[in-house]
C-alpha cells in the first residue's frame with residue numbers, strides 16, 4: 001500500500017502535508033469564504049502551531065494562502081492557538097486568538113490577542129497585523145494554562161461580548177468578557193456558563209438558532225423565535241457536546257433547557273471522530289455552517305510515514321429540529337456539484353444474510369443516499385435490561401460493540417458495507433438495529449463500526465454508535481454516507497444522528513473498494529430508493 005497517498009481524501013479539506021487540527025475563524029468576506037486552521041508547518045505531529053489560511057468560493061474547493069498568524073511577538077511566541085473572527089460594523093473583520101507566552105505551566109501560559117487585516121481592500125485578506133497593545137485579555141493567576149479559544153463576539157446593550165474556555169479543578173467554565181471598543185475587555189462577575197466534573201472547556205461556541213426556520217442567524221441576533229446553542233469540546237472524552245437553551249441578555253448568562261444536559265451524557269454533533277468544531281453565519285446563503293476536525297486513527301509512526309495527519313469534515317448546515325430539543329445537520333449543498341456518475345436501486349428486497357452490491361461507481365470516493373423500509377416492527381429484538389449498567393455516555397457505543405454487523409438480529413442489523421474488500425476481509429459497516437423496550441417503545445441505533453475495517457492491527461478501530469430519536473410509524477429509515485478513502489461520514493434520518501469514522505483498509509483501497517447493502521436481521525428489508533454517486537476530486541489546497 002502506498003501509505004503516503006492511499007488514505008488522502010478526494011473531497012475533504014486537508015493541507016498538502018503535515019499536521020492540522022482545529023478550524024479557526026471561518027468567515028465570509030468580499031466574495032470569499034475564509035478558513036484558518038491550527039497547523040504544524042514542520043511535521044505530521046502536533047506542535048509549532050500557526051494559523052494556516054485557505055480561501056474558497058464554495059467551501060469545497062480551496063486555495064491555500066500564506067499562514068496568516070504565526071508566532072513572532074512576546075504575546076504569542078510559543079504558539080498561536082485557536083480563536084474566532086467577528087465582523088465589526090463597516091464590514092471589518094477582526095480575529096481573537098489565544099497566544100502562548102510561556103511553555104510553562106503546561107500546556108502553556110495563555111493570553112488572548114487580536115489581529116486585523118493589513119489591507120481591507122484585499123478580498124484574500126493575505127496579511128494580518130498583530131498590534132503592539134496585545135495581549136488584550138490576560139488570565140487570572142489560577143488559570144493561566146487553561147484559558148483559551150475565544151468565540152466569535154456578539155453585540156448587545158452597547159457592548160461586544162466573547163466567551164473564553166477554562167476550568168477550575170474539574171469544573172468546566174466559560175468566562176464572559178465585555179468591551180465597548182473590542183480592545184479594552186472586562187470580565188463579567190459571573191461566568192457565562194459552568195458545570196462541575198466536565199473538565200476543560202475547549203473551543204466554546206455560542207450562537208442563536210431560529211425556532212421557525214432552517215435559515216441561520218447572525219451571532220448577535222435576538223428575538224422571540226430565537227433559541228441558543230452552547231457547545232464545548234471536552235478534552236477528557238474528545239467529543240463536542242452541545243445544549244439548547246436560553247440566553248439572559250441582562251445577566252449575560254446562558255441556561256440550558258431541561259431537555260438537554262451538560263457534560264458527557266449530553267447531545268453531540270457527531271457520535272464519532274469530530275472535535276474542536278466551530279460555526280459561522282454565512283450572510284450570502286443565510287445559513288449557519290458547522291466545521292469540525294477529525295484526527296487520525298492511525299499510529300503516530302504511521303502519520304509520520306505518510307507525512308500528514310488530520311482532516312476537516314464536510315461543512316454542514318446546522319438548524320434547530322422542529323421539536324426544539326436538538327439540532328439537525330446536513331452536508332452543504334455545494335458538495336452535490338462533485339457528484340458524477342450515478343447508479344440507483346429501486347424496491348430491492350434484502351433477505352436475512354444477503355448482500356446487494358452497488359456496482360458502477362468509485363466506491364472509495366462516493367456519496368450514497370438510501371431509504372430502507374420494512375413491513376413490520378414485530379421482529380425487533382428486546383432491548384436488554386443489562387445494558388442499563390453501561391454509563392449513559394457510552395451506551396450506544398457499547399451496544400454497537402456487542403452487536404456488530406455480523407451478529408444476527410430481528411429488525412436489523414441492516415445498512416451499508418463501505419470500503420469493503422472483494423472477499424470481505426475488510427469492510428466498515430454503517431447500520432441500523434431496532435430494539436423494542438418493555439413499554440413497547442422502540443429504540444433505533446446507528447452504528448459506524450471500524451472493528452472490521454482493516455487487517456492492520458495497529459489502528460484505533462472504535463465501534464461508534466448513536467441513538468436515532470425517530471418516529472418509526474412510517475417504517476422507514478434513511479441514511480446518507482460520504483465515503484472518502486479514509487473517512488466515512490454518515491447522516492441518519494436527514495441529519496438527526498451523525499457519525500464520522502476514520503479507517504485504513506489495506507485491501508479495500510481505490511478501485512479495490514466495494515460497496516454493498518446488507519441485512520442480517522430476520523425481517524426482510526426493502527431498499528426503497530438508493531442513489532450512489534462517484535464523487536469527483538475537489539481542488540483542495
Ligand code: FRU
Nearest residue numbers: 022038081082148202203276
Ligand atoms: C483543541 C485545542 C484548543 C487549542 C488548540 C491548540 O483541539 O487543544 O483548545 O487552542 O487545540 O492547537
